[in-house]
Amino acid sequence: MSTPAKPAPTHQDLRTGNLYRVAIVGAGTLKGKEVAEVLNDRNFPAVDVKLLDDDESLGQLEAMGDEVTFIQSVRNEQFDRVDFTFFASDPVCTRNNWKTVRDAGSTILDLSYALEIEPDASIRSPWIERQMGTPVVPSLQPGPVVIAHPAAVVLALIALRARKAASIERMIATVYEPASEHGQKGMDELHEQTVNLLSFQQLPKAIFDTQVAFNLVSRYGEKALPTIQSIEQRILRHYDRITGKAVAPPSLLVLQAPIFHGHVFGVYLEFDKMVTTDALAEALTGDHITITKSAEDSPSNVNAAGQGDILVSLAADVGRANGIWLWAATDNLRISAVTAVECAESMVPSRPKGQIQ
Numbered sequence: 001m002s003t004p005a006k007p008a009p010t011h012q013d014l015r016t017g018n019l020y021r022v023a024i025v026g027a028g029t030l031k032g033k034e035v036a037e038v039l040n041d042r043n044f045p046a047v048d049v050k051l052l053d054d055d056e057s058l059g060q061l062e063a064m065g066d067e068v069t070f071i072q073s074v075r076n077e078q079f080d081r082v083d084f085t086f087f088a089s090d091p092v093c094t095r096n097n098w099k100t101v102r103d104a105g106s107t108i109l110d111l112s113y114a115l116e117i118e119p120d121a122s123i124r125s126p127w128i129e130r131q132m133g134t135p136v137v138p139s140l141q142p143g144p145v146v147i148a149h150p151a152a153v154v155l156a157l158i159a160l161r162a163r164k165a166a167s168i169e170r171m172i173a174t175v176y177e178p179a180s181e182h183g184q185k186g187m188d189e190l191h192e193q194t195v196n197l198l199s200f201q202q203l204p205k206a207i208f209d210t211q212v213a214f215n216l217v218s219r220y221g222e223k224a225l226p227t228i229q230s231i232e233q234r235i236l237r238h239y240d241r242i243t244g245k246a247v248a249p250p251s252l253l254v255l256q257a258p259i260f261h262g263h264v265f266g267v268y269l270e271f272d273k274m275v276t277t278d279a280l281a282e283a284l285t286g287d288h289i290t291i292t293k294s295a296e297d298s299p300s301n302v303n304a305a306g307q308g309d310i311l312v313s314l315a316a317d318v319g320r321a322n323g324i325w326l327w328a329a330t331d332n333l334r335i336s337a338v339t340a341v342e343c344a345e346s347m348v349p350s351r352p353k354g355q356i357q
Contacts, residue, residue, distance in 0.1 A: 019045050019046065019047035020044075020045055020046050020047065020083040020084060020348070020351065021046070021047065021048045021050070021081055021082045021083050021084075022039065022044070022046045022048065022049045022050070022082065022083065022084045022085070022086070022344075023049070023050040023052055023078060023079060023082045023084070023085045023086070023101075023106070024036055024049065024050070024051055024052065024085075024086045024088060025052045025053070025074055025085060025086065025087045025088065025089045025093065025094070025097060025101075026052075026053055026087065026088035026089030026090070026093065026111075026112070027051035027052055027053050027071050027088070028051075028053040028071055029053070029088050029089065029090075029183055029184065030180055030183055030184055030187075030333055031088035031111050031183075031333055031336060031337065032051075032053070032086070032088035032089070034088075034333045034334060034336070034337035035086050035088055035111070035337045035340055035341065036049065036051070037337070038334070038337040038338055038340075038341045039341055042341055042345070044341060044344065044345065045348070046084075049069075050072065050078055050082065051069055051070070051071045051072065052071065052072055052073065052074045052078055053071045053072075053073075053074065053089070054073075054074065054089075054093060074093065074097055076100050076104075079100060079101050079104040079106055080104060081104075082101070082104065082106045083106060083107060083351055084106065084107050084109065084344045084347075085101045085106045085107070085108055085109070086109045086111065086340055086344075087108065087109065087110045087111060087112050087114070087115075088111045088112065089112055090112060090183070091112045091113065091114035092114075093112075094110060094112040094114035094115065095114050095115075098110070098114070098115060098144065102144070107142055107145070107344070107347055107350075107351070108143075108144040108145065109144075109145050109147060109340045109343055109344055110144050110145065110146045110147060111147045111336055111337075111340055113146060113149070113234065115144040115146055116146045116234075116237075118143065118144055120143030120144070121143050121144045121145070121146050122136075122142075122143060122144075122145055122146065123146045123147075123148050123237075123238050123241040123242060124136065124145050124146070124147065124148060124242065124339070124343050125147075125148040125152075125153045125156070125242045125339055126339065126342040126343060126346060127153055127157055127287075127288055127339070127342075128148070128153065128156050128157060128160070128242045128243060129242075130287075131157060131160050131161070132160065132243070132244070132246060134244070135346070136346060138346065138347050138348075138349045138350035139347075139350055142347060142350065145343050145347075147336055147339050147340045147343065148238045148241070148242050148339060149234055149235050149238045150263060150330060150332045150335040150336050150339070151175050151235045151254075151263055151265070151332075152234075152235045152236075152238035152239040152242060153238075153242070153335060153339065154263065154265060154310050154328065154330055154335070155171075155173055155235070155239055155250055155252075155265070155267070156239050156242055156243050156247070157288060157289065157310065158267060158284065158289075158310075158312075158326065158328070159171060159243075159247040159248075159250070160243070160246070160247055161283055161284045161286065161289065162269055162280060162283055162284060163247060163283075164283040165271065165275045165279050165280045165282075165283040166271040166272055166273050166275050167271060167272040167273075168247070168248070168269055168270070168271060168272075169270050169271060169272050169322075170251075170268070170269070170270035171248065171249075171250040171251070171267065171268070171269055171270075172250060172251045172267070172268040173250040173251070173252050173253070173265060173266070173267045173268075174252075174253045174254075174255060174265065174266040174267075175235065175252065175253070175254045175255070175263060175264075175265055176216075176255055176257035176259070176263065176264040176265070176266075177228070177231065177254055177255065177256050177257060177263070178257065178259045178260060178261050178262055178263060178301065178332060179212070179259065179260050179261070180260060180261045180262075180332060180333060181231075181332060182207055182208075185206070185207050186207050186208070187260050187261075189204050189205070189206060189207045189208060189212075190212055190213055190258065190260060191260075192204045193205075193211060193212060193213035194213040194214070194258075197211075197213055197214060205221060207224065208220050208221065208224050208256065209221020209222060209223040209224040210224070212256050212258055213258050214258055215258055216255050216256070216257060216258070217255065217256045218253070218254075218255055218256075220256065228254050228255075228256060231254050232252055232253070232254045235252060235254070236249050236252055250267070259301050261301060261305060261331070261332070261333070262300075262301030262302070262304045262305055262329055262330065262331055262332060263301070263329065263330050263332045264299070264300070264301055264327075264328070264329045265326070265327070265328040265329070265330075266325070266326075266327060267325070267326040267327075267328060268317070268323060268324075268325055268326075269323065269324050269325075269326065270317075270320060270322050270323045271322045271323075271324075272322070273322060274321050274322050275322070275324065276316075277314040277315065277316055277324060280314055280324055281314055284312060288308070288309055288310055289309065289310045289312055290309045290310070290311050290312065291312055291313070291314070292311050292312065292313050293313070297311070298311075298313055298327075299311035299312060299313055299327050299328050299329035300329050301329055303329065304329040304330050304331050305331055306331060306334065307330075307331055307334065308331070308334050308335065308338050309330075310328055310329075310330050311328060311329045311330070312326055312327070312328045313326070313327045313328075314326055315327070
């Protein structure tokens with residue numbers, strides 16, 4: 001005998017159960033799919049999740065928990081009575097639609113960085129807020145929340161934890177950028193370049209405007225946007241905003257690596273006194289950081305895939321007694337999605353009844 005279908009929530013259920021309506025703009029993107037997965041994993045109290053995107057993804061089937069739903073077009077009426085809207089789209093789509101969403105009364109969480117220049121926008125990382133003991137007080141009318149760049153989150157958490165071991169005199173970081181930071185098109189171009197190089201064919205360069213397959217570059221071609229320099233500037237800008245300049249920013253170099261997914265970091269820390277790797281490991285250990293010691297668990301973009309933690313290994317500098325090197329890896333998309341959903345969770349108290357009427 002089949003189990004009777006569970007009845008849909010009633011009007012009273014929605015209001016007393018504090019269930020919310022959610023929209024994901026850019027649901028077909030890598031970030032959008034990750035946000036949908038994290039919402040499900042964390043049991044976000046959503047009674048309805050609308051998956052929205054542009055023409056390229058319309059009609060595409062996506063799973064939301066145990067249900068399968070279609071991606072629909074981005075239209076003004078889609079945002080009626082929506083409580084939280086995640087913009088995982090490209091910056092142009094975000095800029096074209098965010099004011100409509102704001103005027104409809106929805107809380108905006110921007111993973112595209114398009115709104116970081118808006119005067120009432122905040123750049124947030126709940127991981128860093130908890131580490132510093134500075135939780136954000138919920139606002140009844142919050143401005144757009146821009147999700148901090150995942151590399152800024154990683155570097156800030158390392159710096160804040162490391163200073164417990166001793167005062168940091170110098171921090172130098174190299175960030176190896178994956179193709180997935182440029183979305184599916186960046187992933188596709190790296191794949192096509194790899195295949196074409198092996199078959200001696202012309203390389204596609206629409207995204208990077210240079211060869212990135214089997215290569216490390218510190219500059220893209222002239223037609224590529226965003227530039228690596230602008231990525232460096234964004235990471236440092238977000239680092240300052242989320243830490244409140246409580247820790248000095250690192251000297252930073254971003255390199256485009258021939259990898260599809262996951263940030264990798266080489267970080268040098270120099271302290272005002274000698275610190276052992278064990279002492280630094282103890283200072284770093286905590287929520288979201290896992291210290292690895294075995295070769296099998298060594299930080300890599302492969303080992304970090306699908307994980308929410310930062311994988312870190314430590315090695316003393318051979319020439320400076322006060323220096324220690326960190327090799328770290330993270331799943332960039334997972335950290336961005338978790339940050340976005342945690343920001344939404346922190347703002348639930350400002351919408352105790354939701355907007356469902």
